[in-house]
Amino acid sequence: MLEVADLRITYGGNSGWFGRGKAPPPTVKNVNFTLKAGETLGLVGESGSGESTTGKAVLGLIPFDGSVRIAGQDVFQSSPSIMLPIRRAAQMIVQDPYASRSAHECRQGRCGTAGHPRHRDGAGAQGKGCRTSHPRGPDGRCRRTLSARIFAGQRQRICIARALALEPTLIVADESVAALDVSVRARVLDLMLELQEQMGLAYLFVSHDIAVIEKMAHHVAVMRGGEMGTRRQVFESPKDNYTRGLMAAVPIPDPRRHRTEAKALRVS
Numbered sequence: 393m394l395e396v397a398d399l400r401i402t403y404g405g406n407s408g409w410f411g412r413g414k415a416p417p418p419t420v421k422n423v424n425f426t427l428k429a430g431e432t433l434g435l436v437g438e439s440g441s442g443e444s445t446t447g448k449a450v451l452g453l454i455p456f457d458g459s460v461r462i463a464g465q466d467v468f469q470s471s472p473s474i475m476l477p478i479r480r481a482a483q484m485i486v487q488d489p490y491a492s493r494s495a496h497e498c499r500q501g502r503c504g505t506a507g508h509p510r511h512r513d514g515a516g517a518q519g520k521g522c523r524t525s526h527p528r529g530p531d532g533r534c535r536r537t538l539s540a541r542i543f544a545g546q547r548q549r550i551c552i553a554r555a556l557a558l559e560p561t562l563i564v565a566d567e568s569v570a571a572l573d574v575s576v577r578a579r580v581l582d583l584m585l586e587l588q589e590q591m592g593l594a595y596l597f598v599s600h601d602i603a604v605i606e607k608m609a610h611h612v613a614v615m616r617g618g619e620m621g622t623r624r625q626v627f628e629s630p631k632d633n634y635t636r637g638l639m640a641a642v643p644i645p646d647p648r649r650h651r652t653e654a655k656a657l658r659v660s
């Protein structure tokens with residue numbers, strides 16, 4: 393579904409007076425991974441290590457060096473006629489459900505529609521979007537509600553619905569549940585897993601929340617450190633020091649385990 397090879401991204405490539413200054417260092421370099429249909433790759437790393445940048449490059453939203461292929465087609469080098477279905481097949485679920493909705497959009501019945509008008513097939517896409525945002529609720533309820541009055545979980549489901557309205561096969565989910573409280577987050581993640589099973593979706597899942605990655609990902613790639621493997625390999629027996637440090641920084645919500653581990657650290 394997705395092949396990324398030797399990805400390199402530099403922001404502000406031409407710096408200085410007429411671009412003659414020293415080029416800034418790349419934000420992302422040497423990134424390689426693949427993602428199969430129906431699977432999730434969790435992209436983790438400390439803040440600023442370039443996961444979001446990588447997600448944007450995968451969708452062709454920012455320029456990059458190297459190669460990104462979706463369903464075998466090069467994201468930048470294919471002709472527009474080849475790219476149109478590929479752009480429809482790869483969608484993003486954004487990080488902030490509050491920033492992504494205007495207060496009146498839902499009332500106007502546009503909350504379930506998505507993408508560039510060229511991608512839409514009118515009422516079909518809109519109806520599908522609304523059904524997806526309310527899989528267990530009455531059809532089209534969101535059309536009558538101001539989005540300012542929709543609660544966070546519902547908003548995030550609308551973001552998911554927008555991404556799904558074009559029937560994508562690949563979704564880049566960039567901190568998609570970061571703005572949600574714990575119980576709503578769990579419900580949205582369950583919904584995403586359910587949709588993955590039903591639609592065979594591939595997710596590139598970017599999150600700083602290791603617990604979210606542990607729940608969602610089949611494979612995990614660590615930015616900066618570069619370790620990659622199955623969820624089990626990376627979480628249970630990380631080989632790289634950077635990954636071990638990243639895992640050790642995750643707070644343990646069990647005070648008894650925390651005390652035992654702290655004691656063990658003091659003894660050693």
Ligand SMILES: Nc1ncnc2c1ncn2[C@@H]1O[C@H](COP(=O)(O)OP(=O)(O)OP(=O)(O)O)[C@@H](O)[C@H]1O
Pocket residue numbers: 403404419437438439440441442443444445446
């Ligand atoms: N448009 C931009 N122009 C210049 N620099 C940018 C731009 N977007 C991001 N950066 C810089 O690139 C680096 C990586 O940003 P990115 O958002 O990809 O990181 P991240 O690991 O996803 O972290 P976070 O989740 O905290 O945003 C950061 O230092 C950031 O300041």
